[in-house]
Amino acid sequence: MSTPGAPYIEVRGLARHFDVSKPLLNRVIEGQPRLILKAVDGIDFAIRKGETLSLVGESGCGKSTVARLIVGLYKPTRGQILFEGTDMGSLATRAEERALRKRFQMIFQDPYASLNPRWRVADIVAEPIRAHRLSSDPTEIRRRVDELLRQVGLSPADGEKFPHEFSGGQRQRISIARALSSNPEFLVCDEPTSALDVSVQAQILNLMKDLQRELGLTYLFISHNLAVVFHISDRVGVMYLGRLVELADARALFENPQHPYTRMLLDAIPDLDMTGRARTPVAGEVPNPLDPPKGCAFNPRCPFANDRCRTERPELRPVANGGVAACHAVEEGRLAAAPRLAPA
Amino acid sequence: MAEAPILEVKNLRVEFPTRRGTLVAVDDISFSIAPGEVLGVVGESGAGKSMTGAAVIGLIEPPGRIAGGSISLAGRRIDDLPYEEMRKVRGREIGAIFQDPLTSLNPLYTIGRQITETILTHLPVSPAEAQQRAIGLLREVGIPAAEKRIDHYPHQFSGGMRQRVVIALALAANPKLIIADEPTTALDVSIQAQIIALIKKLCCEHGAAVMLVTHDMGVIAETADRVAVMYAGRIAEIGPVRDVIKAARHPYTDGLMASIPKVGRTDARLAQIDGAMPRLNAIPRGCAFNPRCTKAFDRCRAERPEPMRVGNSDVACWLYDAGQGGTR
Numbered sequence: 001m002s003t004p005g006a007p008y009i010e011v012r013g014l015a016r017h018f019d020v021s022k023p024l025l026n027r028v029i030e031g032q033p034r035l036i037l038k039a040v041d042g043i044d045f046a047i048r049k050g051e052t053l054s055l056v057g058e059s060g061c062g063k064s065t066v067a068r069l070i071v072g073l074y075k076p077t078r079g080q081i082l083f084e085g086t087d088m089g090s091l092a093t094r095a096e097e098r099a100l101r102k103r104f105q106m107i108f109q110d111p112y113a114s115l116n117p118r119w120r121v122a123d124i125v126a127e128p129i130r131a132h133r134l135s136s137d138p139t140e141i142r143r144r145v146d147e148l149l150r151q152v153g154l155s156p157a158d159g160e161k162f163p164h165e166f167s168g169g170q171r172q173r174i175s176i177a178r179a180l181s182s183n184p185e186f187l188v189c190d191e192p193t194s195a196l197d198v199s200v201q202a203q204i205l206n207l208m209k210d211l212q213r214e215l216g217l218t219y220l221f222i223s224h225n226l227a228v229v230f231h232i233s234d235r236v237g238v239m240y241l242g243r244l245v246e247l248a249d250a251r252a253l254f255e256n257p258q259h260p261y262t263r264m265l266l267d268a269i270p271d272l273d274m275t276g277r278a279r280t281p282v283a284g285e286v287p288n289p290l291d292p293p294k295g296c297a298f299n300p301r302c303p304f305a306n307d308r309c310r311t312e313r314p315e316l317r318p319v320a321n322g323g324v325a326a327c328h329a330v331e332e333g334r335l336a337a338a339p340r341l342a343p344a
Numbered sequence: 345m346a347e348a349p350i351l352e353v354k355n356l357r358v359e360f361p362t363r364r365g366t367l368v369a370v371d372d373i374s375f376s377i378a379p380g381e382v383l384g385v386v387g388e389s390g391a392g393k394s395m396t397g398a399a400v401i402g403l404i405e406p407p408g409r410i411a412g413g414s415i416s417l418a419g420r421r422i423d424d425l426p427y428e429e430m431r432k433v434r435g436r437e438i439g440a441i442f443q444d445p446l447t448s449l450n451p452l453y454t455i456g457r458q459i460t461e462t463i464l465t466h467l468p469v470s471p472a473e474a475q476q477r478a479i480g481l482l483r484e485v486g487i488p489a490a491e492k493r494i495d496h497y498p499h500q501f502s503g504g505m506r507q508r509v510v511i512a513l514a515l516a517a518n519p520k521l522i523i524a525d526e527p528t529t530a531l532d533v534s535i536q537a538q539i540i541a542l543i544k545k546l547c548c549e550h551g552a553a554v555m556l557v558t559h560d561m562g563v564i565a566e567t568a569d570r571v572a573v574m575y576a577g578r579i580a581e582i583g584p585v586r587d588v589i590k591a592a593r594h595p596y597t598d599g600l601m602a603s604i605p606k607v608g609r610t611d612a613r614l615a616q617i618d619g620a621m622p623r624l625n626a627i628p629r630g631c632a633f634n635p636r637c638t639k640a641f642d643r644c645r646a647e648r649p650e651p652m653r654v655g656n657s658d659v660a661c662w663l664y665d666a667g668q669g670g671t672r
Binding site for chain 1 (some may be wrong): 389535565612
């Protein structure tokens with residue numbers, strides 16, 4: 001069913017708007033219009049099989065909404081999600097959708113909230129097997145759960161315990177075992193290490209890389225931590241207020257960032273090597289997403305903004321680092337290249 | 345350190361009695377902070393870093409209690425003060441900045457009222473002077489149009505601006521010591537950089553000592569002058585920030601630094617410390633880190649190391665005991 005050469009996952013013009021208006025009666029009495037929050041406002045990207053694409057950005061940029069749209073937790077307002085060339089929105093029956101969905105899984109940020117505290121670990125891990133009716137034989141399920149627990153670095157005996165008996169890192173291992181139990185090919189990971197301590201984060205990132213190699217997994221990785229993203233990604237997309245502002249190969253993006261917002265994010269990474277590198281702190285904060293600025297959404301914070309930036313919204317165009325960026329200043333060559341990161 | 349320290353903590357011990365025995369959250373730690381100095385306290389969750397901060401401001405929740413040692417502020421013992429006395433010290437002499445700016449502010453009062461109230465409680469000024477001082481403070485922490493914003497309520501500020509208000513509130517009475525517990529953890533990276541720069545600048549200008557508690561080594565590298573690395577309720581290593589970050593001596597600090605992903609480093613795998621920090625009810629004998637330590641030997645499993653001088657740092661590790669001949 002797959003078209004040769006087609007990307008594994010492709011997202012076209014994907015948007016998700018949320019209606020956050022007050023109730024009708026309030027609106028009528030107070031004379032207020034509807035309020036629409038454009039959490040994701042038309043983004044395009046593709047993921048190749050076996051690669052890791054990361055989306056980075058600050059809170060409210062829509063990166064988690066994209067993750068939820070792809071796994072089907074939200075319905076898109078507009079746009080398409082193509083899985084091996086098949087439009088997820090065009091599937092006629094639940095059965096067809098179910099067959100595709102079982103090849104996706106998601107890992108959530110908070111390993112405390114995403115595991116049912118009343119279930120034993122073995123049942124938590126076996127849930128996708130049962131939900132997708134992959135097996136109904138208890139011994140076979142048990143064997144599979146034991147294998148999964150071993151695979152993520154826990155012991156089969158841990159299956160009898162409850163989530164509260166585990167530390168944050170171990171719980172995230174349980175989440176990963178659960179995600180893997182339906183033999184998915186594609187994992188959407190929404191900030192999987194943000195709630196963990198750094199030494200535990202290293203364990204989980206290593207585990208995720210090992211599993212990717214062994215099982216040929218494809219990852220969509222959502223994070224706000226650029227160092228983690230650099231470490232885990234093949235390609236990186238930078239989001240700002242519901243849109244992609246830059247997308248490039250990870251190395252190219254970090255070595256030669258184009259969009260001023262990407263440059264700002266890279267400058268904000270704390271300098272652990274203590275080189276005394278000069279930073280250009282960017283003033284301002286992310287604007288209210290209910291009332292985004294006209295033109296380029298980044299223009300109020302951008303040191304390079306001019307009149308065109310305040311009126312005309314830039315589209316993604318190919319740029320010098322081999323990726324794409326949505327910036328008038330870059331397109332017009334108003335912005336000098338500013339290489340970062342001497343490779344260590 | 346020529347100047348007398350603002351804060352001096354000696355052999356501090358914090359205990360929590362439970363039905364299954366006493367848990368020791370902070371176990372015999374000592375450190376001091378000089379005027380104008382930023383001491384970073386890092387460690388993973390449960391290492392006792394926030395508990396140390398809470399002990400200094402006298403806000404340990406019962407049944408937890410300070411079971412030993414002393415805390416002195418500018419030469420005066422504060423760990424045994426009665427509650428009312430300690431209340432005066434908090435705010436007047438110690439300012440606090442917590443992780444979540446929304447919970448540190450009262451949602452029912454304007455920020456101006458909260459700041460002037462703090463100033464009037466602690467300083468002998470008139471209400472008009474307090475109002476002027478509050479506006480000055482807000483301006484100093486970088487809040488635009490401070491004279492208008494002073495009449496706004498906390499929910500009318502964004503996260504970053506709210507944290508600036510909390511910083512202004514902490515500085516209101518010109519305290520000698522500021523305790524900042526994860527001040528940037530709830531903020532976005534670009535805002536985080538702004539707040540770090542602000543804390544550092546204000547601490548220099550006001551000459552206050554700062555105890556910066558965080559789990560983020562990046563924040564420490566940017567802000568602190570000295571850093572204490574905590575593990576299982578004890579200080580594993582304390583020293584100048586450059587020494588600790590660039591040339592960690594304790595195997596735990598070393599492992600911790602290596603496990604942080606860095607932009608530009610292309611190793612396929614991150615160095616990892618296997619296992620997890622022990623729970624307080626199951627702290628191993630000897631050095632608490634010994635089961636996870638790749639360099640542990642017999643003595644580490646039997647005897648608890650006390651801090652010893654290595655270069656400019658104090659390191660609690662048997663590798664550096666003279667008799668053993670250090671490996672580095």
